Amino acid sequence: MEKNAKIYVAGHRGLAGSALCRALRGAGHENILTKNSVELDLRDGTATAAFFDRERPEYVFLAAAKVGGIHANNTYPATFIHDNLAIELNVVHQAWTHGVKRLVFLGSSCVYPRDCRQPIKEEYLLSGPLEKTNDAYAIAKIAGIKLCEAYHRQHGAKFFSVMPTNLYGPGDNYDLENSHVLPALIRKFHEGKRERKTAVEVWGSGSPRRDFLFSDDMAAACVFLMNMSDAMIFEQGNTLVNIGSGADHTIRELAELTARVIGYTGDLAWNSSKPDGTPKKCLDVTRLSALGWAPRVALEDGIRIAYDDFLKRYENYVKMN
Numbered sequence: 271m272e273k274n275a276k277i278y279v280a281g282h283r284g285l286a287g288s289a290l291c292r293a294l295r296g297a298g299h300e301n302i303l304t305k306n307s308v309e310l311d312l313r314d315g316t317a318t319a320a321f322f323d324r325e326r327p328e329y330v331f332l333a334a335a336k337v338g339g340i341h342a343n344n345t346y347p348a349t350f351i352h353d354n355l356a357i358e359l360n361v362v363h364q365a366w367t368h369g370v371k372r373l374v375f376l377g378s379s380c381v382y383p384r385d386c387r388q389p390i391k392e393e394y395l396l397s398g399p400l401e402k403t404n405d406a407y408a409i410a411k412i413a414g415i416k417l418c419e420a421y422h423r424q425h426g427a428k429f430f431s432v433m434p435t436n437l438y439g440p441g442d443n444y445d446l447e448n449s450h451v452l453p454a455l456i457r458k459f460h461e462g463k464r465e466r467k468t469a470v471e472v473w474g475s476g477s478p479r480r481d482f483l484f485s486d487d488m489a490a491a492c493v494f495l496m497n498m499s500d501a502m503i504f505e506q507g508n509t510l511v512n513i514g515s516g517a518d519h520t521i522r523e524l525a526e527l528t529a530r531v532i533g534y535t536g537d538l539a540w541n542s543s544k545p546d547g548t549p550k551k552c553l554d555v556t557r558l559s560a561l562g563w564a565p566r567v568a569l570e571d572g573i574r575i576a577y578d579d580f581l582k583r584y585e586n587y588v589k590m591n
């Protein structure tokens with residue numbers, strides 16, 4: 271990407287999108303185009319077409335999506351499949367129609383089968399049944415990957431997909447019903463510490479294994495891939511690239527580490543009536559490593575940075591929710 275190129279980050283207020291904006295600015299890009307979902311609802315095909323007509327971005331990072339944790343995915347599957355299909359269809363089609371030079375679509379590791387071989391290689395996509403609690407979301411994300419592949423195959427569009435693992439970092443969602451595991455733990459342990467609780471409830475059994483990546487590391491990987499040559503991405507078949515830390519942890523280990531970083535010293539009360547989701551999910555990052563990228567932020571350091579950000583925003587956050 272040329273330094274003055276017009277770059278559209280769809281979903282710039284989100285965890286992934288805000289990290290992408292920081293990474294782009296950090297790399298000297300100032301011509302970054304953003305719209306929030308009130309200014310531009312990407313489910314609206316006519317509005318999305320008018321936006322591309324008017325703005326003509328050269329590069330697109332598609333990080334806008336209807337996102338949520340197990341509870342939200344399990345409760346609102348129609349919303350998750352509808353909104354995500356609509357956003358992907360509108361943005362990918364308009365990007366092609368308007369000659370966008372490159373588009374990176376952000377998928378999610380939940381696209382891989384529930385009982386997938388570990389660590390998960392990109393080629394395991396569509397090799398088995400999905401996890402039931404978020405299958406509607408996963409199907410929409412798989413459709414996004416296939417959209418990019420199809421527009422590349424039929425039209426030669428330089429569109430490709432990345433599959434980030436579980437992300438955390440500045441600007442995360444700390445809603446106790448709809449958040450992912452790590453931000454939920456940060457909030458619960460913070461409140462447990464502040465209220466001097468003797469125990470804090472943690473969802474599930476603690477046994478599932480996951481890998482966690484700091485959002486700024488994920489963004490750096492996306493920018494790195496966006497700048498790769500056609501030969502490295504398209505000619506070598508790297509149109510789907512996992513982005514992960516390469517290491518996994520049990521939720522119990524994660525909870526204990528988070529409690530320690532925050533300084534919560536009470537008990538952890540595991541509520542195993544809440545769903546665990548996929549038993550183990552760790553992405554194989556051989557493809558990304560071979561392209562020359564590695565993460566920089568260790569889990570403990572990343573949790574500390576995320577907690578600092580949470581503290582800055584916490585009072586406002588609680589008032590708004």
Ligand SMILES: NC(=O)c1ccc[n+]([C@@H]2O[C@H](COP(=O)([O-])OP(=O)(O)OC[C@H]3O[C@@H](n4cnc5c(N)ncnc54)[C@H](OP(=O)(O)O)[C@@H]3O)[C@@H](O)[C@H]2O)c1
Nearest residue numbers: 281283284285286306307311312334335337378434436437
């Ligand atoms: N968080 C993770 O752990 C994780 C892991 C792997 C992959 N990902 C992927 O990364 C992408 C973004 O996730 P995230 O965690 O950053 O989500 P997020 O924090 O919930 O942010 C989602 C963003 O999408 C925008 N958006 C939602 N609906 C929209 C609509 N109808 N029109 C326009 N914009 C809309 C939101 O805009 P407003 O703020 O303006 O409403 C927001 O900026 C997703 O594709 C997700 O699958 C995330």
